[in-house]
Amino acid sequence: MHPELEISLLGELRILVNGQEMVLPASRKARALLAFLVSTGRPHRRERLCELLWDMPDDPKAALRWSLTKIRKVVDTDGRSRIIADRERVGFDAEGAAVDLRDIHTRLRRAQTSFPAPELEEMALLLDRVPFDGLDGAGDESFDAWLTAEREDARAARVEVLRLLATHPDISAVPAQKWQRLWHEADPERAELHLRASRAATADGTVRKVEGRGRPAADLSASLAATRQASSGRQIARPRISARSRGLRAQRIGFCKARDGTNIAYASVGSGPPLLKAANWLNHLEFDWASPIWGQSFAAIARYRSFIRYDERGCGLSDWEVEDLSFEAFVEDLEAVADKLELERFPLLGISQGCAVSIEYAVRHPERVSGLVLLGGYAAGWRHSASPEEQARRVAVRTLTELGWGTDNPAYRHIFSQTFMPEATAADLEWFDDFQRQTTSPKNAARFQDAFGLIDIRHRLAEVKAPTLVLHSKYDQRIPLELGRAVASGIPDARFVPLESRNHILVDREPAWRVCLGTVAQFLAEKGI
Structure with a gap:
């Protein structure tokens, strides 16, 4: 039997009620609205939907009401209202409905055992279609960015399905060759890695681990903690790690030395062209990869890039006891990682x-940086740009940090958490509080604040040669919007994108997170970097 309501987002939008295909509204914007509500699976403010899909010269509120009327005629079945709307928000009730793209993502995410081959083949056939086909340009730039992000997610799902088919034990030789060829076309580096491992296993009769199939996260955690404890003589306690870490691909962690001999830990995950992320407050290669704050963002990037991160000196898996904790040293840490991995040309x-x-690295090494993506940044630290009152407050916070950072009372660390993510859940804030305490020492947390306050690269902005995208939350309580705008205005031809958020660190439940990821993917694709 067919589900009462079937929705196809792969290919052109299609709606089936009790197995019968429905006639969709002729308006492309109405179809785009329905696809957006179904795919996001959460209510949205009416004002936001109007901004997303209708230009101001029109009557956006009237257009939204008209579109909802048309959509209801298609999806409301047997007296059940699927469009849930009040004066403030509009959402879609997908309970009991079959939504092809959503259901594929859910099955891949929750899979505990191998799929039957016919089920994988059906998914591969569906994922071969262009998601939301025909809806390009139906809304503003934010809608296009969201569309790009959704298609990237679908592409990553297709690569995973092809991998599962190419390595499936129950598929005979001839169809296996087909799936191996398609997998190689979609993800050549990982497919080659698997092929080399298979050849090696055949040659010496052993079974070797392939990327993504290494030790469980818990074993990796224990091993890394033991390594760091042995090298530094201090205990490393693990913060509470979310269960969302399960299923993420294993990252490869290594160490290199900065110019002054400091050990810098770095990690890479995924396949494809490299994207190197500079360190920020605060990092821990293992814990932030598995975190409810960073985990989904990092996993999304790793679906289409070789994503490289590192812990700057003074925190995470890098050396904590360091003499130099300055902006110059931070740049040298970045240089050490890029040199160690022999990256020739890459976006930052x-x-x-x-x-x-x-920015400083890009000015020093213009031949190596193909593009800059800057989120929530500034060119001058608080010692240079803040008012006297704000500077006094920062000094007081620094003193509190040094005195109370390592205690069980989260109030000291909460000062940071609240300004970083005012709209995060209580659980996420609790995780971030604990994460910060385990990531660095009280002394280093205070020293970091001093170093960040002294940053001043305003004179370097005009020297940037690489294509640059600057994104900044409109209502950022940690780094005000005007500081991000100043960065964009100082870099030649930089593109500036304000995001509808109060969070300095975007969380994956907010629309701005999707817009940010989609905009970044679009920028990298447009620039060919």
Whole structure:
């Protein structure tokens, strides 16, 4: 039997009620609205939907009401209202409905055992279609960015399905060759890695681990903690790690030395062209990869890039006991990682103070940086740009940090958490509080604040040669919007994108997160970097 309501987002939008295909509204914007509501699976403010899909010269509110009327005629079945709307928000009730793209993502995410081959083949056939086909340009730039992000997610799902088919034990030789060829076309580096491992296993009769099939996260955690404890003589306690870490691909962690001999930990995950992220407040290669704050963002990037991160000196898996904790040293940490991995030309991702580090590196090494993506950044730290009152407040917070950072009372660390993510859930804030305490020492937390306050690369902005995208939350309580705008206006031909958020660190439940990821993917694709 067919489900009462079937929705196809792969290919052109299609709606089936009790197995019968429905006639969709002729308006492309109405179809785009329905696809957006179904795919996002959460209510949205009416004002936001109007901005997303209708130009101001029109009557956006009337257009939204008209579109909802048309959509209801298609999806409301047997007296059940699927469109849930009040004066403030509009959402779609997908309970009991079959939504092809959503259901594929859910099955891949929750899979505990191998899929039957016919089920994988059906998914591969569906994912071969262009998601939301025909809806390009139905809304503004934010809608196009969201569309790009959704298609990237679908592409990553297709690559995973092809991998599962190419390595499936129950598929005979001839169809297996087909799936191996398609997998190689979609993800050549990982497919080649698997092929080399298979050849090696055949040659010496052993079974070797392939990327993504290494030790469980818990074992990796224990091993890394033991390694760091042995090298530094201090205990490392693990913060509470979310269960969302399960299923993420294993990252490869290594160490290199900065110019002054400091050990810098770095990690890479995924396949494809490299994207190097500069360090920011605060990093821990293992814990932030598995975190409810960063985990989904990092996993999304790793679906289409070789994503490289590192812990700057003074925190995470890098050396904590360091003499030099300055902006110059932060840039040298970045240089050490890029040199160690022999990256010839690559885009840089900077977040918060990592933006200034990325800009300085790009000016020093223009031949190596193909593009800059800067999120929530600034060119001058609080010692240079803040008012006397704000500077006094920062000094007081620094003193509180040094005195109370390592205690069980989260109030000291909560000062940071609240300004970083005012709209995060209580659980996420609790995780971030605990994460910060485990990531660095009280002394280093205070020293970091001093170093960030002294940053000043305003004179370097005009020297940037790489294509640059600057994104900044409109209502950022940590780094005000005008500081991000100043970065964009100082870099020649930089593109500036304000985001509808109060969070300095975007969380994956807010629309701005999707817009940010989609805009970044679109920028990298347009620039061919």
